[in-house]
Amino acid sequence: MKFAILVNEGPYTHQASDSAYHFTEAALRAGHAVVRVFFYHDGVNNGTRLSVPPQDDRNISERWSALAEQYDVELILCVAAAQRRGLLDEDEAKRAGKDGNNMAPGFQISGLGQLIDAGIQADRLIVFGD
């Protein structure tokens, strides 16, 4: 079965981001396809590679990146939500004249159309948020 995942909350603020990760991981492990994980609103903060959580705590963005690499899953940040919150890849940073970028490996910036498309392609769309 094909799943699409929508994450509306940031890391370390609400359990939604953890729940979404555990659900996605369990779905992939069971052999299901995950069409796309779409990060919207504060959810885009899951995509920073500059977070430095304490060593005995989970590293939420690294955990997503590892999942993307292992299962070849698309992790998409909404462009408008990402720009507002300072989540930039190399191209976006250059375009906005910023001195650096902070996108974690496996994450990409794209538009809201990718959420609609995921909803159409997938058999199930599941939303995690507050």
Add this chain to the structure above:
Amino acid sequence: MSVLHIVNKSPFERNSLDCCLRLAKADSAIILIEDGIYALQKNSAAADKLQQVLSKHRIYALQPDLQARGVNPENMLEGISLLDYDGFVQLTTEYDKLQSWL
């Protein structure tokens, strides 16, 4: 069309469980996750509401979230099934639509 309702709010904080129970059709199921699991503690006002709809809906709860909040399964309303994440994924494949009551 069958629906799985996902409730992640404590019934003592928000009214999402009430909204869900008011609108959910008879063939739909409900899973309590995150703070939603506080609804299933025996002898609480919320559990009384759930008790009344147990004949109408299958009700599930996410076991890791129960454990994270220190809720003893023995204090849980009877007739509710506990699932881990694998079970949660399986459950979502059995219903046509997923409705998160955020």
